[in-house]
Amino acid sequence: MANTSRKLSSDEVSALMEGLKSGEINAGEGLNTDLEVSSFTFGSDNLELLGDYYALRLINERFARLVRSIFLPMLRLQPKINPFPPEVKTYDEYSAGLESFMSLSTSRIEELRGSMLLVLDPSFISILTNCYYGGKLASFPTKKAEFTATEERIIEIVSDGIRRCLENAWKDLMPITIRHVGREVNPQFATLVESTDSVIICSFVIQLPNIDSASFDIIYPLQTLKPIASLLRSRVQSDVVEDDTSWREKLQNSILNIPLPVSAILSEPQIKVSKMVRLKKGDILPLGPVDGVNFFVKEKLLFKAEIGETNGQAAVSLKSRI
Structure with a gap:
């Protein structure tokens, strides 16, 4: 098989250049003459x-x-x-x-x-x-x-x-x-x-x-x-997804710092209107048997607790979650 990629010798290149200069070889002849060629300057900013x-x-x-x-x-x-x-x-x-x-x-x-x-x-x-x-x-x-x-x-x-x-x-x-x-x-x-x-x-x-x-x-x-x-x-x-821990921590801290109203209800007795209008200072209302204190967070019952005292202040001790 013939070697189609053979390079021209120095004598062949010299003969080709002399033919182009003398006009014996037409520069428009050869392969791929219909292709468009754009000029390029090495080192230019393309x-x-x-x-x-x-x-x-x-x-x-x-x-x-x-x-x-x-x-x-x-x-x-x-x-x-x-x-x-x-x-x-x-x-x-x-x-x-x-x-x-x-x-x-x-x-x-x-x-x-x-x-x-x-x-x-x-x-x-x-x-x-x-x-x-x-x-x-x-x-x-x-x-x-x-x-x-x-x-x-x-x-x-x-x-x-x-x-x-x-x-x-x-x-x-x-x-x-x-x-x-x-x-x-x-x-x-x-x-x-x-x-x-x-x-x-x-x-x-x-x-x-x-x-x-x-x-x-x-x-x-x-x-x-x-x-x-x-x-x-x-x-x-x-494909690398960065875990933004600082954003997560700030969001977590913001959520954990949301204030929620809490309340502890000892009892909710009922009383007739006729008795209520006769109430005066010093009267005692019986509450009946009390099974712990109901502990509410934003009006939702979450715990059963016991009422007591700590450091001179009234307090509740959470006993069981409901």
């Missing part, structure tokens, strides 16, 4: 590789639920956090829309060998700082040029919490480890990618009562997510 970011949108939705636990102890309320659909821009286009003073925290995703950027607005940092130290929830429109030491500490707490929530949100798709690299306040000094490189912008809006909504962004370079493009296109959800 956004179609990531599809519609389905998996990334699921990660953002899960992260939005998890990150509420970071802001709850600071704001002393449960904020509502909604993710925006991921958006692709060049880093230059994104940074052009930022103020000259922001909180920019750069981190490295070890498994993807790439970086990410967390962008926090200074006014939101001021709100968190004020509420964290007992102040009221209020906006701070005044612009500033630097963060105080207290605000730097709040930024550190929030950034660490967000990194933990991101690792938890990503773990169903793939486990990642996020390591803090550095922090800047001027977008021009935040070295994430080149200005012409594409980035994926994941924005989150935090709805707060009686003041304007706040927001923060998480930026992924497109090159960082390209190695897992097939995973990000996948619409198969993980």
